[in-house]
Amino acid sequence: MLIVSTIGVFIAQGVQWRNHLQRIESRGKLIVAVRESEGIFWANGQEFIGFEKDLIAELERELDMPIQVFAVRDLDDLYGALAAGAVDMALSGTSFGTHDVIASRPYAMTRIGLVHPKTRNIADNPDLESVRTGLLDPLGHQDATKLIDNPPQASAVYDAGRISAELFTLVEMQDLDQVLVDERDFQLQQSVFPDLQFSALDLPARPISVLFNPREDGTLLTQIDEALELFDGSGLLGQMTDRYFGDALEFDYVDNLTFEKHLTARLPTYLSKFKFYADLQGLDWRLLAAQAYQESHLRANARSPTGVRGLMMITLDTAKEMGITDRLDPDQSIKAGARYITTLKNRVPADIPEPDRTWFALASYNVGAGHVEDARKITEKLGDDPDRWIDVRKHLPKLALKDYYPWTRYGYARGAEPVVYVANIRRFYNRIKKEYPQLDEAAEPERLEQLPDIDVPVFPGL
Structure with missing residues (x-):
């Protein structure tokens, strides 16, 4: 009652x-x-x-x-x-x-699988005395963990708080034999760990x-x-x-190894110049360095049969427009490249946001702004979004097809080249960012232990 x-x-x-x-x-x-x-x-x-x-x-x-x-x-x-x-x-x-x-x-x-050294796949060595498998997510991946726990010598190791990059480092150091992760996590890190590879388990693709x-x-x-x-x-x-x-998706193991060598041997020579001229134009110097690597592999005396020269592979017309006289001089080349990419970014329609704005400018550096604009018009005509690089890059190769280029303003172009050009620079840029992170006044996230008690619980009945 x-x-x-x-x-x-x-x-x-x-x-x-x-x-x-x-x-x-x-x-x-x-x-x-x-x-x-x-x-x-x-x-x-x-x-x-x-x-x-x-x-x-x-x-x-x-x-x-x-x-x-x-x-x-x-x-x-x-x-x-x-x-x-x-x-x-x-x-x-x-x-x-x-x-x-x-x-x-x-x-x-994503798929789920094991990351291990290229030279040592545990699946190929069933007689190993012990197998140490690092776990990233023991609860989300517990069904997959059961598949690798069958051999009596296997041991799954969960070290709370380890991020994926730490686990991959432990594999490289041989403190772990392999790591159970999603392929998605490995894709984010594979350029930093070129000696590791991902081997998928025999399971269907899984949702995130x-x-x-x-x-x-x-x-x-x-x-x-x-x-x-x-x-x-x-x-x-x-x-x-x-x-x-x-x-x-564009990762190339051999090319990545070459890049790693040049990153150590060549980039330090021009580091201060990239920083100086990028800062003058309000650019990220690491993007400028990635572009220079794509253009010349960071060789100041690089020459092309088409007449472009130097670190940034500047044409004669661009050199005159940017006000430099010696394209083989590293200072002048980087100065011209930084000014030119800034000019191209300013020509991209103002309503296109980053990072697409930068990808369009880089494509213009490679194939010309007029051809990129032609590709944007083709993209729009075919029902895709001309303001998104992911859509325009699908249609850029059409500039080489007679079904399309006779009807464009600027005519024929090898449209597949800027697609590869931008993809490579993005890959090199991401790798340089990992090697040279911006640490000044780094942001700090709010962490779970800072969650105020007043907000618990949030579910009715708890």
Whole structure:
């Protein structure tokens, strides 16, 4: 009778039950945990970059709600916070097999497998006395872990808080024999670990999704699913995938080894010049250096049969336009290259954002701004977005086809060349950024231990 009378009092006072989304709205922000790792959510100078970071920003805009992000290195903590209701949702950035969570529609797909030295695949050595396998995500990957635990000599090792790059380093140091990860994680790091390779397990491709507490009532999940469906249909997810994984798809092992040698032997000679002239133009010197490597392999006396010369492979016309007299002089070449790429960026339509703006400018450096504009018009005519590099690069090769070039303003061009040109520079640029990170006033993420107690719990009934 006491319980019944108490319920009656609550009803009389007009108590109103609120669903998960309503509780978030009354709080005024969405609380999210995300794995802190390169390519996922990572500090780069004074800002954070990564696929999941960009995805969170897009969700914030689409939901029209502030999102507070807490970075997590130990995935046990991420799942623990999710289970306790301390966060509304989580982005582990890893694929998910079997675990007690609710998952959104996938925003990416990946294979799962083992990263190991190229010269030592454990699968080819069944008689090894012991096999030490590092784990990145013991819960999300627990179904796959069972496949590698069968040999009695195998041992899976989970060292809480290790990011993927640390695990790959331990394999190189032979402290681990292999690491169980998603191919997606390896693609983000493979240019730094050219002596390692990924071998997929015999499992279907796996989804990567936004994760929710199993007691989530579906109100937030529905909103996230609708947003992800919109992002997929608009091509936004494809564009983001290209931004972070495009250079991985172009990875060339032999060319990467050559680049590594030249990065050590040649780049230091011109480092101060790249920094000086890039700073004058408001450019990232590492991008300028990557472009110079693509142009000349950092050889100041480089010459081409077509008449271009020097570190930045400057034409005579460009040299006159940029006001230099000696294209083989490193100072003058870098100065001209920096000024010219800035000029080309300024010619790109103002409403095209970064990083596409830079990719269009680089393509123009290679094939000419007029030809790039022709390709943009072809792209638009064929129903794709002329302001997105991922779309335009599909149609640039058409400039060499007689079905297209007679109807363009600037005529025939070897349109496939700027596609490869930009892809290579992106790859070299990403590698130089890892070697020379911008550490001044580096941003620090909010970490899970800073989560205020007042926000727990966020689920009704907890």
